[in-house]
Amino acid sequence: MSESPGAPREIEVPAPTAWPFVLAFGFTLLAAGLVTTITVSVFGAVLALAGCIGWFREVFPHEHEEVVPVLPEDIRITTERSIVERLPIPAYRRAWLPVHTYPISAGVKGGWAGAVAMAILACAYGVLKAGSVWYPINLLAAVVYAESLKLGPAQLYSFHADTFAIALVLHGLVSTLVGVLYGAMLPMFARRPIVLGGLIGPVLWSGLLYTILGFLNPLLASHIDWPWFIASQVAFGIVAGIVVTKQSRKPTRENLPFLMRAGIEAPGIIPPRENGEDGQ
Structure with a gap:
């Protein structure tokens, strides 16, 4: 290979x-067969x-490569300006997280109260629309x-101990998980928890259930009354x-030094102990 200027490499x-x-x-076909037929998955x-075998044979036993000529270009950047212009940068302030926010436990308590x-509304719907609280x-x-x-149409209106116990546990578990998620999202809407819980949350949750309810619970999907459900x-x-607004806010760790947020013990960042000695 020649190294002279202008020679191709x-x-x-x-x-x-x-x-x-x-x-x-x-x-793609393998995954598509899960919702169509097994023939598509087999194909x-x-x-x-x-594809795996063919791609593997592109590398072993010998790599399939091709030689490409490269013509180096002598590029020189010139300018007639005597000084370098600098782009003006506006004085943006650093974004800060809320100084005080509600703990996740507040969201859990709110989830239990909301449950x-x-x-109550679900039972009211059962009494007013279906004539049975069950x-x-x-x-x-x-x-x-x-x-x-x-359960047949007539059995849906009667009491069943096993069904009641399962519904009670399921409702409590889902409400707790929603409360945890609600508490985790509170720092994003620290000043308006009711807007998050009463507007944003129901819209997202109802939209999600509207798309997947037919797979999760076909019986509920065929009997659900969406206005009552959204209400x-x-x-x-x-x-x-x-309930969240009644809880006390706690200071965030945003303004603390990184070493303290990371849990690193070092002299100068640990408060004095009760005996008056500094942390070692």
């Missing part, structure tokens, strides 16, 4: 291949296997309890937000 690059596309298409598995409000309870239990899916979600969020 040659480099070796991997040769182009279509096997990665075959592999990707095979995996996808064959393509994926062929009570939601249960109707929404039996529908809720069908999310995880297969026996509830076998119960709003009641859950408003009550949860009110």
Whole structure:
């Protein structure tokens, strides 16, 4: 290879291949077969296997490469300016997290209180619309309890001890998890927890359930009354937000030194001990 100026240089690059596309298409068909037919998955598995083998043979036993000539260019940057212009930078201030916010435990308490409000509205719906307080309870239990899916129209309006226990545990567990999520999101809306719980949360939660409820609980999806459901979600969020506002805020660790936030013990950042000695 000549090193004289202007002489072409040659480099070796991997040769182009279509096997990665075959592999990707095979995996796509393999996943698509889960919601269509097994034939699609089998065909996808064959393509994926062929793509793996073909791509592997591009490297072993010998790498498939091609030589590409490169013509170096002598690029010189010149300017007629005597000074270098500098871009003006506005004096932005650093974004700070809220100095005080509600703890996650406040969100959990709000979730429990909202669960009570939601249960009251659900039972009211059962009495006013279906004539039975057990109707929404039996529908809720069908999310995880297969026996509830076998209940006939008349049995949905009657009391079942196993269904009631499962619905009670499920409602409490989901409300607790929603409360934890609510508490984790509180720093983003530290000044307006009721807006987060009564408006933003119900919109997101109702939209999510609207798309997946048919898979989670077909029985509930076929009997649900969406206006009442959304109203119960709003009641859950408003009550949860009110309970959160009654809790005391705690200072965040935003303004603390990094060493203290990281939990590193070092002289100069540890407060004096009770006996008057500094931390070692």
